[in-house]
Amino acid sequence: MTRYMMEHPRTLVSLKFFGQRYDSAKSSISEDLSIIRHAFHTWGMGRLETIPGASGGAVLTPFYSKENAEAAIADLVKEVSDDSRLLQGGYVYLSDLIGRPDILRRVGRLIATQYVDKDVDVIMTVETKGIPIAQSVAMYLNKPFVIVRNSSHITEGPTVSVNYVSGSVKRIKKMELSRRTLSAGANVVVVDDFMKGGGTLNGMKSLIKEFDAHLVGMTVFAEGEVSGERLVDNCTSLIKVNAVDDRNKTISAQAGSFIDTVFGNKEN
Amino acid sequence: MTRYMMEHPRTLVSLKFFGQRYDSAKSSISEDLSIIRHAFHTWGMGRLETIPGASGGAVLTPFYSKENAEAAIADLVKEVSDDSRLLQGGYVYLSDLIGRPDILRRVGRLIATQYVDKDVDVIMTVETKGIPIAQSVAMYLNKPFVIVRNSSHITEGPTVSVNYVSGSVKRIKKMELSRRTLSAGANVVVVDDFMKGGGTLNGMKSLIKEFDAHLVGMTVFAEGEVSGERLVDNCTSLIKVNAVDDRNKTISAQAGSFIDTVFGNKEN
Numbered sequence: 001m002t003r004y005m006m007e008h009p010r011t012l013v014s015l016k017f018f019g020q021r022y023d024s025a026k027s028s029i030s031e032d033l034s035i036i037r038h039a040f041h042t043w044g045m046g047r048l049e050t051i052p053g054a055s056g057g058a059v060l061t062p063f064y065s066k067e068n069a070e071a072a073i074a075d076l077v078k079e080v081s082d083d084s085r086l087l088q089g090g091y092v093y094l095s096d097l098i099g100r101p102d103i104l105r106r107v108g109r110l111i112a113t114q115y116v117d118k119d120v121d122v123i124m125t126v127e128t129k130g131i132p133i134a135q136s137v138a139m140y141l142n143k144p145f146v147i148v149r150n151s152s153h154i155t156e157g158p159t160v161s162v163n164y165v166s167g168s169v170k171r172i173k174k175m176e177l178s179r180r181t182l183s184a185g186a187n188v189v190v191v192d193d194f195m196k197g198g199g200t201l202n203g204m205k206s207l208i209k210e211f212d213a214h215l216v217g218m219t220v221f222a223e224g225e226v227s228g229e230r231l232v233d234n235c236t237s238l239i240k241v242n243a244v245d246d247r248n249k250t251i252s253a254q255a256g257s258f259i260d261t262v263f264g265n266k267e268n
Numbered sequence: 269m270t271r272y273m274m275e276h277p278r279t280l281v282s283l284k285f286f287g288q289r290y291d292s293a294k295s296s297i298s299e300d301l302s303i304i305r306h307a308f309h310t311w312g313m314g315r316l317e318t319i320p321g322a323s324g325g326a327v328l329t330p331f332y333s334k335e336n337a338e339a340a341i342a343d344l345v346k347e348v349s350d351d352s353r354l355l356q357g358g359y360v361y362l363s364d365l366i367g368r369p370d371i372l373r374r375v376g377r378l379i380a381t382q383y384v385d386k387d388v389d390v391i392m393t394v395e396t397k398g399i400p401i402a403q404s405v406a407m408y409l410n411k412p413f414v415i416v417r418n419s420s421h422i423t424e425g426p427t428v429s430v431n432y433v434s435g436s437v438k439r440i441k442k443m444e445l446s447r448r449t450l451s452a453g454a455n456v457v458v459v460d461d462f463m464k465g466g467g468t469l470n471g472m473k474s475l476i477k478e479f480d481a482h483l484v485g486m487t488v489f490a491e492g493e494v495s496g497e498r499l500v501d502n503c504t505s506l507i508k509v510n511a512v513d514d515r516n517k518t519i520s521a522q523a524g525s526f527i528d529t530v531f532g533n534k535e536n
Contacts, residue, residue, distance in 0.1 A: 003270055003307070006270075007373060008370075088425075093446075093448070096449060099412045099413045099449070101406050102276075104407070105275060127396045128396060128415060131399045132403050135372070135399075135400050136403075138369050144367045144368045156361070157356075178363060180364070181367070
């Protein structure tokens with residue numbers, strides 16, 4: 001049952017289904033569910049709710065407790081604090097991290113924690129390195145994700161495009177999304193791997209407006225330092241990479257705004 | 269325990285770890301493990317192995333039985349067999365599928381089934397739509413994935429690039445991979461969303477050679493029809509999309525070579 005619900009998170013599974021599948025009495029199913037509920041609660045890994053009645057059942061919602069979230073972020077900070085990640089021009093090499101299953105599970109569960117009690121229909125990101133982040137979040141929220149592309153691709157059908165200013169290089173670029181991937185009125189969470197000036201995130205904001213959809217929130221894996229003003233001001237970050245010292249080749253990473261944003265007003 | 273092992277597949281977890289974590293006697297841990305083993309076996313969702321001795325423990329390896337694999341592929345065929353997916357020029361719209369968690373879980377587990385008994389160090393794909401496929405496989409095999417890029421990106425550091433002929437459009441293109449993402453001698457599984465002429469897959473093959481790495485196998489989500497010869501001949505496909513009739517706007521999808529390739533010689 002744990003396996004089934006973990007592969008179908010945030011989905012109502014009826015007790016009848018479990019009963020037939022495992023050929024067990026309803027009472028022993030209920031007993032097992034309360035063991036699972038207790039385990040998820042004790043370990044701060046999510047909650048299991050049971051809905052009574054004929055159309056009822058059990059729903060497993062994975063997330064992190066504050067304690068687990070802090071530990072997960074501390075791990076990410078440790079991984080990023082490695083001077084050999086420094087590239088020319090103050091950029092930071094993160095590609096290996098967003099290709100590692102253990103990191104992606106942590107990042108997905110963290111960002112899902114932020115939106116666990118919100119109405120979310122779809123996760124949006126821009127190619128390329130935002131995709132693994134979006135997919136991890138989508139897996140935990142059990143919602144689809146859409147990929148905004150940087151240039152026209154013949155295999156996508158009709159698209160909607162917007163121009164945006166890439167903050168860090170001050171250049172006008174274009175991003176587009178296939179017409180049929182996003183419906184009007186959808187509640188959208190925007191995620192990406194890295195934010196500097198916020199131009200790309202701002203572009204996705206415009207795109208959401210073009211589709212008459214609704215922005216629920218924005219979260220990035222890492223936030224870099226920026227000289228001057230940022231184009232978006234309500235984006236959550238898991239970690240902050242600052243004081244990249246190009247001359248001494250050192251990097252300093254720390255926790256981002258995540259814990260404050262997500263657990264700031266909650267009693268957890 | 270099921271939750272922990274599902275989030276750490278193909279990882280040896282010591283019984284001592286479980287004992288301390290759950291404050292239980294070794295005998296009751298062993299009993300629970302044998303229930304989990306039985307469940308995974310009965311449902312054809314993988315296997316649980318226990319390794320005896322001081323350095324022993326339990327390893328959960330998720331995969332599909334032949335029966336489950338056939339059902340999963342039949343589901344995919346059904347999803348793709350939708351005439352509204354037909355785009356201009358005989359292309360097929362699949363972007364929504366590779367953004368759906370339920371589809372990605374199935375695809376990941378299917379492809380992982382093929383390589384479950386092979387030595388795999390890393391999954392490779394090319395941007396953009398191959399990424400979700402690679403990530404799903406990576407999650408089930410618990411190995412990292414690397415993304416080959418179509419053009420130079422300043423934030424990746426030194427790269428190695430190869431030229432390749434895109435089979436369907438007969439144009440020479442360039443793909444590249446950051447030097448530090450792949451080590452010499454690594455065992456690589458190549459995956460992608462769609463294969464037509466096989467040019468892109470062939471490019472990744474050359475790239476693997478450039479890195480002195482070893483190709484374990486290639487698997488694509490969908491294989492299209494091609495006029496003339498294909499550039500690769502040992503690529504497995506989950507589904508085949510053929511007889512795309514541009515005039516009557518119909519699509520016909522069917523199972524690909526997967527079942528034969530993976531279960532052809534096995535008694536399952």
